[in-house]
Amino acid sequence: MCHSAEINATYGNFLTMSQNKGVDNAIGFRDDISNSKAIYWNNRFWYHTNNNYNLYSAAYVATYETALYPPITGNYSGLESWVLAGNWQTKLEPARYGN
Amino acid sequence: MKKREIIWLIAVSVIVTTSVMAYNDFESNEKQFAGDAIEKFTNLSDIDMQLIGHLSTNLGTFEIYQSDTSFYYINSESNRVEGAIFIESPDQLKTVRLTQYDAQQKAQQFAIDHYNRFTEKNFQLINAELIDHGDGGIEYLFIWREFIQSTGTPNIVQISVNPESGKILSYIGIQRDIKVSVLPKITEDEAIEYALTCFPKLYLKRESIPAYLSVEYITPGTQSLTWTVIIKHEWIELQSISFDQMEYSNGGIVVIDAQTGKVLLKDMWR
Numbered sequence: 554m555c556h557s558a559e560i561n562a563t564y565g566n567f568l569t570m571s572q573n574k575g576v577d578n579a580i581g582f583r584d585d586i587s588n589s590k591a592i593y594w595n596n597r598f599w600y601h602t603n604n605n606y607n608l609y610s611a612a613y614v615a616t617y618e619t620a621l622y623p624p625i626t627g628n629y630s631g632l633e634s635w636v637l638a639g640n641w642q643t644k645l646e647p648a649r650y651g652n
Numbered sequence: 653m654k655k656r657e658i659i660w661l662i663a664v665s666v667i668v669t670t671s672v673m674a675y676n677d678f679e680s681n682e683k684q685f686a687g688d689a690i691e692k693f694t695n696l697s698d699i700d701m702q703l704i705g706h707l708s709t710n711l712g713t714f715e716i717y718q719s720d721t722s723f724y725y726i727n728s729e730s731n732r733v734e735g736a737i738f739i740e741s742p743d744q745l746k747t748v749r750l751t752q753y754d755a756q757q758k759a760q761q762f763a764i765d766h767y768n769r770f771t772e773k774n775f776q777l778i779n780a781e782l783i784d785h786g787d788g789g790i791e792y793l794f795i796w797r798e799f800i801q802s803t804g805t806p807n808i809v810q811i812s813v814n815p816e817s818g819k820i821l822s823y824i825g826i827q828r829d830i831k832v833s834v835l836p837k838i839t840e841d842e843a844i845e846y847a848l849t850c851f852p853k854l855y856l857k858r859e860s861i862p863a864y865l866s867v868e869y870i871t872p873g874t875q876s877l878t879w880t881v882i883i884k885h886e887w888i889e890l891q892s893i894s895f896d897q898m899e900y901s902n903g904g905i906v907v908i909d910a911q912t913g914k915v916l917l918k919d920m921w922r
Contacts, residue, residue, distance in 0.1 A: 568786070585884060587905050587919040609742050609788050614723065617737055617822055620810060621725070622709045624868040624907055624917060625880050631921075637788035641742045 557581030568638035578608055578639030587630035594619045594632045602645045609641035685731045686717055690724050693733040693766060710869035711806065711826060730827070733766075737822045740814060745789025748782065748815040755792040756780060758818050759811035763796065767809050767825040773798050775809060782815065790815050797866075803834035803877070804866030830867055832875045836910035840865070843879030843913070847906035850918045851883060854903060870907065870916045877910040884921070 557567045559581075571579040586594075597618050601611035612635050619632045683703065691697055701719040706728075708714075714725040714735065725735030750758075756777075763770045779795040791812045798807035810824040838846075840863045847863075848856070863881045870876050883903035904920035 585921040588922045589917075589919045591922055610739055612785075612788060613739065613822075614737060617735070617824075618707060620824060621707065621711060621714070621735065623711055623806070624870055624878070625864075625866070625905065630905060630919070633783060633793065635788070636784070636786040637742075638786050641787050641789075 559583050568636060572638055576639075578637070578643050580608070580612060580635055580637050582631060583634035583636060584631035586632055586634075590619050590622065590630040590632050593622045605644060607641060608637060608639070608643045608645075612637060686715060686724075686726050689726050689731050689733050690717060690719070693724070693736065708872075710872045710874075711828075712873070725824075732827065734826055735822075735824045738820060740789075740819065740821060742785070742787065742789035744816060745791060745814055745821075746816070748790060750792070750813070750815050750818055752780060752782065752792065755813040755815060755818065756794055759792070759794045759813050759820070762811055762820050762823065763809045763825070766823065768827060770809065773807070774800070775807075778804075791821055800830065800834045802865060804864060805830055805834075806867055806869060806875070828875075830875070832867060832877050833911075834865075834867065834877060836865060836877055836879070838879065838908065838910050838913045840879065843908040843910065844881055846908050846913050846915060847879075847881035847883060850906050850915060851903055854883070856883065856903075865910060868907065876916065878916060879908040879910050881906045881908065 560566045566581075568579040568581050594615050597615035598611050601614050602608070606614065616629065616632055616635060620629055686703070687699065687701065690699055690701060699719050701717045701724070703715060704718045704723075705716045706713060707716060707725065713728040715728055717724045717726065721739040723735075723737040723739075724733050726732065727734045763775075775796040775798050777794065778797045779793065782790060782792055784790050792815050793812045794810070796809040798805045806826055806828050808824065808826050810822075812821040813819070814821055843863050844858060844861050847861075848854070861881060861883060863879050865877070865879055867875050868878045868880070870878065882905055902921065904918060906915060906919075907917035908914070909916050
């Protein structure tokens with residue numbers, strides 16, 4: 554979501570607020586992000602986490618691949634402004650493996 | 653078993669075996685081409701690498717190879733490395749020791765060493781920034797774009813740099829021949845006019861709206877001369893509802909065909 558990593562004077566920051574409420578890791582974006590590139594980023598991010606990448610690698614590679622996804626060539630449409638709050642080494646496992 | 657059935661069985665076996673061998677040869681050749689491309693790019697030999705996937709975009713199809721913590725994106729058509737990622741731990745991306753100028757020099761040298769005829773083409777730096785990803789570390793990002801006259805081409809060089817060590821973290825180097833005219837029939841003002849029709853409820857100052865002329869791949873493998881119009885309605889306060897401090901952004905990116913004026917893409921902010 555646009556500006557989800559930006560600090561709002563009244564409400565603070567979505568990421569830290571999420572962590573304060575018990576979320577282990579959160580990712581947001583500082584800038585405006587365009588819809589089509591955000592969908593692409595989202596698909597690539599979950600694809601990589603599903604392939605056992607940690608959160609940092611999944612976000613980094615997804616962002617990189619978003620630049621290869623035109624239009625606009627070489628433009629991230631705001632996705633490069635991703636911010637991770639939490640432990641970058643975290644890997645996600647499907648819920649079916651949990652207790 | 654009758655003689656005819658035996659002959660059929662042998663014939664089918666030969667066809668299947670030949671097909672499997674041909675496929676294996678194809679795979680083996682593909683890997684050989686990729687290996688050669690990566691060795692040429694890295695200047696290293698005997699790299700242990702694995703094909704981990706494909707990426708299809710309008711720019712083309714890329715085969716993705718992984719070697720340890722490095723990833724290489726090879727253009728399936730040209731067998732050229734057009735992208736590389738050298739993953740480092742965010743723990744090594746915490747401190748900014750390099751100035752932007754020094755980081756840019758390192759990135760530019762990498763471009764000269766890895767992009768064919770970088771200095772001979774009209775590449776212009778279109779983006780240079782230090783990006784803080786929070787617990788995901790910090791990086792410098794530089795993007796150059798080739799221009800023909802005042803038209804941007806799809807040829808970009810994008811490099812990110814570790815602000816602490818100066819190591820290269822990622823590289824993109826797109827190389828395409830330009831197959832369309834770079835002279836538009838639609839003016840910048842007309843393009844902005846067409847783009848604004850996509851957001852009839854927004855009130856914007858025309859002079860604040862940027863538009864860029866460039867060759868883009870709107871559909872797979874096809875170049876189009878376009879105007880990209882960036883429409884940002886800066887923070888509207890929603891005073892009509894009780895969330896008086898809540899804000900949202902509106903508008904989006906509109907891509908206009910620079911020859912016909914047709915809206916090719918409307919990509920909203922979300």
